[in-house]
Amino acid sequence: MGSRKQYWWSLAGVVTFLAVWEIGARISGSYLIFPGPAMVIRRFFTLVQTGRFLGALGGSFLRVLLGILLSAPLGVAVGIMAGLDKRVNAFLAPLFSVIAATPVMSVILIAFLVFGSERTPVFTAFLMVFPVMAANTIAGIRSVDHKLRELFTLYGLSRKETIRRLYIPAIMPFILGGMRSSLSLCWKVVVASEVLVQPLLALGTGMQRAKAQLETPELFAWTLATVIAAAFTEWAVSTLLRSGKKRRFRK
Incomplete structure (x- = not known):
């Protein structure tokens, strides 16, 4: 019964959002400024049937995938070292502070000068996601009960065994949470980088071209496509993680 109520509340939220969107479009009085949802959805379905959209979606998805594959393992590894050794944590703290304080647009523009248009989105994604994964891992390490640490030390287990049997299970929920937010x-x-540097096949490039040509409904359609792609990948990863938990529980 509770899930049914949540479904209806979610549906009500969607309907309210679309209604507010339609009212805003009518108030603006021009589709060039703020197109309505019906026009955007029609343009979206027209867009997804084109070859340029499929190529752009594939290019952006590949960049997101590379960004995650590069940043997540390295962030976890660095996070484990920083969580276990205060000296490593102190050494890396200035780097994390600089990354957190640097505007994303500055990172994109500087990276563009070094890496070019195709690699800049991947590097920017890596630089933004890496500290998130490292910070989550450090938080997971610090959440381990000190009494359990003393117990492992008392039984004379090696550092490798302690990490494998104590710390890895403890940090897994933090890593999975970091993965969901990082996606x-x-x-x-990635899309913000693509808007600025305009690689050949990219959702952000489609947005920028639609904006330059004053195709506002198409700009909204590209944005809608990006939102759907991001939501789908997050749902897919969450589903895989839940199924993995169920298999481990059954074992």
């Missing part, structure tokens, strides 16, 4: 962040950063 949406990665999509935002």
Whole structure:
């Protein structure tokens, strides 16, 4: 019964959002400024049937995938080292502070000068996601009960065994949470980079071209496509993680 109520509340939220969107479009009085949802959805379905859209979607998805594959393992490894050794944590703290304080647009523009248009979105995604994964891992390490640490030390287990049997299970929920938040962040950063540097096949490039040609409904359609792609990948990863948990529980 509770899930049914949540479904209806979610549906009500969607309907309210579309209604507010339609009212805003009518108030603006021009589709060039703010097109309505019906026009955007029609343009979206027209867009997804084109070859340029499929190529752009594939290019952006590949950049997101590369950004995650590069940043997540390295962030976890660095996070484990920093969580276990205060000296490593102190050494890396200035780097994390600089990354957190640097505007994303500055990172994109500087990276563009070094890496070019094709690699800049991947590098920017890596730079933004890496500290998130490292910070989540450090938090997971610090959440381990100190009494359990003393117990492992008392039984004379090696550092490798302690990490494998104590710390890895403890940090897994933090890593999975970091992965979920990093996926949406990665999509935002990759597409923002694509809008600025305009690689050949990219969702962000489609947005920029639609904006330059004053095709506002198409700009909204590209944005809708990005939101759907990001939501789908996040749902897919969450589903895989839940199924993995169920298999481990059954074993």
